[in-house]
Amino acid sequence: MQIHCNACHSSFQLDSKRINPDGSLVRCSKCQSIFRAYPSDPVDRRQFPRTKTRNLIAHVSVDQNGKELSQGMGKALDISRGGMLLETAYPIEAGQISLMAVDKDDNLLEIKAELIYCKKAASGKYHVGIKFSGTELQVLDFVKKLIKEYNYRKHSMDIEISI
16 A cells, blocks of 8 residues: 655555554654554544535644644535544644634634544545544534535525526
């Protein structure tokens, strides 16, 4: 299987038998960075069912001292009470992440999260597994509003196309 270093983005071949179903720590032979590699056909570790979505999400990651590590835009591919799968053009650095979106009324939807994994997909983009932080009420509120916004925009686009 092919793996990609999260730090220098080099790719390497690795025998998939050497990777545990829950992922294994590996060291990049080029930059010496340590990261978690997952099997190419990972075991579904999700605790909650996912809802497909296509919301645009802004993200900012910071280290434990509040120093910004990375920022950018991505597209939420799916979402649940536990987290989301985000597709980005560039990798997201490890650390705490602030996720932001805007609803149809220009209200800011924001939640704190943590990076679970970031791996390069076959498309060349990055798939980023994110786990939400905060209280259950904050998480449910964010998830409900994001799904509602996606359904509103999807319905609005259907109307515009049919006119």
